[in-house]
Structures are given as C-alpha cells and as structure tokens.
Amino acid sequence: MGLLLKIFIPLLGAALAFYFYSAPPSFKEEMLRGKRVIVTGASSGIGEQMAYHLARMETHLLLTARTEAKLQKVVEQCLELGAASARYISGSMEDPSFPEVVVREAENTWGGLDMLILNHIGHSTFNYFDGNVGHIRKLLETNFLSYVAMTTSALPMLKESEGSIVVVSSLAGKVGSPFAASYSATKFALDGFFSSLRHEFIMDKVNVSITLCILGYINTESAVRAISHVIRDKPAPKEECALEIVKAGFLRQRELHYPPWVVGTAVLLRDIAPEFLDSSIRSSYRVENLKRT
Template identity: 50%
Template sequence: MGLLRILGALLVGLGAWYFYSQDTFSEDMVRGKRVLVTGSSTGIGEQIAYDFARMGAHVVVTARREERLREVVQKCLDLGASSAQYVVADMSNLTSAQELVEETKTLLGGLDHLVLNHVGGAVSFGPFKGDMKAMMNSLTVNFLSYIELTISALEMLQESHGTIIVISSVAGRMPSPFSVWYSASKFALEGFYSSLRTELRLRKVDLPITVAVLGYIDTDSAVQIVGDRITMMASPKDECARAIVKGGVLRHREVFYPYWSTKIPLLFRDWVPEYFDHMIGRSYMVDKIL
C-alpha cells in the first residue's frame, strides 16, 4: 500500500506539472509563420491545419485526395489563414515527398514548421500474418517518407530557426498487438528523431524536434479500423491537434495526449512490466479480432 500511495502521489505531481507549468503560448507566435502539414485532408492533420489557420499562419496542406484538399484550404482561409494552398502528393513515392518540399519552398519562400502527420501503407488491425510486402509499404509511408521530407526541408528549417513536429503514437513506445506493421514504423520514428534531436543539440544546431505521442483519437480512420474491438475510449481530435500545435510552437521535446493514457502507462511499463503486459492485454477484445 505504501508503494501504491507513493506512485499515486508521483503521478498526480507529474500531471500537475504537465498541465500547469508549461510556457506561455500566444497566437502572435504563429501569425505569419509558414507551415507544411502532411496527411491533412482529414483527421488530426486536418485539425492541425485549422489551428494554424485560426492564428494567421501561411498553410500548405498535402495528401492524395485533391477534392478534400480544396475543401480544407477553403476552410483554412475562412478561419483566418494568411494564405492557404495545397499540394497533391503520394507519400508511398519518396520522389513525390522530395518534390513536395520543393513545391512548398516555391509557394511559401521558406518554412517555419514542418508537421509530419501522414499515415498509410499497411494500416490494419488484425493478426500478424507475416506479409513482407505489407511491412515494406508501411515502412515506406510511415517512416522513410518522414525521413525524406526531413532531409529535403532541413536547410529551409535551419535558415528560419524552425521546428519539426512529428506525430507518433503510444504504439511506438509499448507493445501494440494486432497492429504490428504500424507499431514497427512508429518505433522506427521514435529512434530516428530522438537520435537526430540529440545529435543536433550536440552540434549546436538550432532545430527543435517535437514528438507527439498519441493515444486512441477519434479520427474516422482510427474508429473505423479499431471499431468495437478494444475497450479504450477515443479522445477528441480537435483537442489533440491544439495540444500538438501548442507543444510544437513552444518547442517542447514531447507532447503526450491524452496524458492519462500515454505518459502514465509508460511509467508502469518501466516500473512493473508484468502488470503492464497484463494491463495491455485487457484492452483488447481478442474474440472480436481473431
């Protein structure tokens, strides 16, 4: 009981620190900034674009569906974006990712915030069947294209003293059964960007990297894929997007959303791994998955 009380007090303290001791954020920090948001035709990426638009940023959105991108651009303009434009791009093609950055430079003249959010490839929810083609597709879209975009935008971001905002997942830090391909790509992202962040700091390069560690969010795609096969409740995508934008603009190292289902379980992973594995197992309705 004594240990549980200590753990409980520590968790309460961490939560209080996270929510109340953050730096001051204002819309003036965003107004006029040049932002590229990938995977922004729907879901979290769409909401991130709207948040930047409300605060007067110059926004470029990108995805594969041109009709949806037109709608997102119009709403960005209605919300108050200094400008809003779109580029159709397919992140399964690394050349397309490189060309996206070049076109963004042409449209904006530079870049202040690179938001890497897109997801694709073998995004499914079910038993592992050993399909290497699915694995390669997932790694290309959900990992390698992120790296290509980062490499292509690096010079612009250093010139502007900008930031990189990487949308990751709790699936990149803890076991995620029935989504092995997706989890593998997120673990790869975590390894790359945490290592790059440290290297840039040691080289005294002013280019902060914010990694957003997300739980289950109520995007249409996530709800459709997972459905009623897990016991967790989805958190709102608009609140999630606001947390990401704030953390990225303030140059925070990490953003956890929702905090209670991401950061806190990760503490249990290190302290009581056996209980942690049991807790994960209880989140899945295996009879509905197999």
C-alpha cells in the same frame, strides 16, 4: 504491492505526464501569425484539425494528402478561418519523389519554412500479424522513410529560420501493442531516428527543435472505424489533440503525451512495472472480436 501498482503508480504517471509534457500556459495564438507551415496528412482527422487551428492563427499553410477533393475543401475552410494563405499539393508518400516535391513547392512559394508537421500514415490492418513482410516494407516507406526524406529536404530552410519539426507518432511507438505489429514497428523507428537526430542537433548547435508527439486513442474517423470494436477505452477528442500538437511544436517541447494521463502512465509502467502494464493492455481489448489469420 498490488494495491500500490493499481492506485499510486497510475496517479504518479498522470501527474508526471501532466508536469513534463503539457504545453505551458504562456502560449498565445498570435505567436504563430505569419509563420510558414507544412502539414502532411491534412485532408482528415488530426491533420485537418491542425490545419484549422493554424488557419485561425493566421499562418501560411501548405497541406498535403492523397485525396485532392478533400484537400480542396480543407483549404477553402482554412481561408475562411483567416489563414494568411493556404494551398495544397496532393500525392502519395509511397512515391519516394513526393516528399521532395512538397518541400520544393514550399521553397518556391515562400522562400523558407518555419514548421514541418509530419502527420501522414499508410493503411494498416488491426489484427494478429499474418506474416506479410511486404506490407511492413510498404508501410515503412510511408510511415517512416518519407518522414526522413521530407526532413532531409526541408532541413536547409529550417536551419535558416531556426524552425521546428513536429513528428506525430503513437503510444504504439513507445510501448509494444498487440494487433499492430507492422504499425508499431514504423512508429518505433520514428522515435529512434528523430530522438537520435535531436541529439545530433544539440551537439552541432543546430537550432532546429524536434517534437515527438506520442498519441493514444484519438477519435478520428479512421481510428474509430479500425479499432472501436476491439478497444474498450473511450477515444480522446481530435480537436484538442490537434491544438496540443501545434502548441507543443511552437513551444519546442521534446515530447508531447496525449492524453497525458493515459500515455504518461503507460510509458512509466513500461519501465517500472511491465507485468502490470501487460495485464492492463490485455484487459483493454475485446480479443473475441478479432480473428486469427
């Protein structure tokens, strides 16, 4: 049984993940030409790379993040890459009014919206849970409640265009991960809310797709800085990850798992071999590099 778990189950997980969650080859970049897209958390990392891919596809872009100077540079690059238009609005998702401000800007500028990509996250430490409930409340505002608020504000336009909502989440929102209790809680909340909302859309015949993106360890600057000293695994490329997210959203996939062989195997093991998954998780960390608080 041990040999079966170690060899066949990971292979099966990888095969299933590739089959169910990889974007079909029918995607063509020109399909997105002229589409109106909001990308949050677009000043760096995966959000920045998504903006560049969408710019090459000649979309209209509205980008958001906290840092105005970084957003300016991303917008300039997007215009050079061929975006039909590109603009930004800076602000913090910790401000409950900011999501509505962003959506109103899109409505005033374009009169509609085709795709809402929710990608921003709040700052979170990677260590043993220290009992800081206030931090969890703050993180929920940014990582979860602002996603709900933006979706609520954008939904009338998305219903009219029969558009798409793309929610960038994490493997930590499918499988409990050590040293990320606060972060993991917010990502599980995203799965619960948007998976439920998808069912309601289906029942009410609302033709707005919801794509939940379950990401593993990606080589963004913030992720590498936060966890590279603890995680043994090699991170996946952010450029490819960003492109897969854009494809999955446009093709209206229910879920994207990236990297598929890593995420798909973990989700499968969670359901059929949790003890083996627990052992695998423990072996993936250099716990000696963390300090208890």
